[in-house]
Amino acid sequence: MSRQPRWRRVDFLPKITSFKPAGVPLAQLQEIRISIEEAEAIRLKDFEGLEQEESAQKMNVSRSTFARILLSARQKMADALLNGKAIRIEGGNYELTKRNFRCGNGHEWEVPFEVMINKPPELCPTCNTSNIMTLWPWKPGLEVTSQGRQFRRGRNY
Ligand SMILES: [Zn+2]
Numbered sequence: 001m002s003r004q005p006r007w008r009r010v011d012f013l014p015k016i017t018s019f020k021p022a023g024v025p026l027a028q029l030q031e032i033r034i035s036i037e038e039a040e041a042i043r044l045k046d047f048e049g050l051e052q053e054e055s056a057q058k059m060n061v062s063r064s065t066f067a068r069i070l071l072s073a074r075q076k077m078a079d080a081l082l083n084g085k086a087i088r089i090e091g092g093n094y095e096l097t098k099r100n101f102r103c104g105n106g107h108e109w110e111v112p113f114e115v116m117i118n119k120p121p122e123l124c125p126t127c128n129t130s131n132i133m134t135l136w137p138w139k140p141g142l143e144v145t146s147q148g149r150q151f152r153r154g155r156n157y
Helices: 036-047 052-059 063-083 113-118
Strands: 008-010 031-034 086-089 094-096 098-103 108-112 132-136 143-146 149-152
Touching: 008 036, 008 052, 031 063, 036 052, 036 063, 036 094, 052 063, 063 086, 098 113, 108 113
Parallel strands: 008 094, 031 086
Antiparallel strands: 098 108, 098 132, 143 149
């Protein structure tokens, strides 16, 4: 029996997920794939400047796992920069920490992942309309419905 993979918590999805060196045809380029959780590790540690411990807690992984994800991400980025490879950010094992909603009357609110699992919102908390839609995440490829629960997760690749 296969074990359920442990999902890394991710608070951010990059809007632009494809990068290529200028002046080189795509057909001649090697592409490096950076997973969503690798991008999150880079964001927390290198962009937000958090300590490793805090970053690991935010992603719900051990320090050693976080260090491994971060190292992998840095090596891939270095390879792409130094050797002129394209980068694509996609895939991985992760769950999103929240979703953002908007109702037809323009109210916006945020729903934590734990709430999404137990009870996805049906009404706007401000005006009670049922005319609501998801603002974030916006990537259609991430939609997964599991056991009647509506939430989004990354997939293995
Ligand atoms: Zn509303």
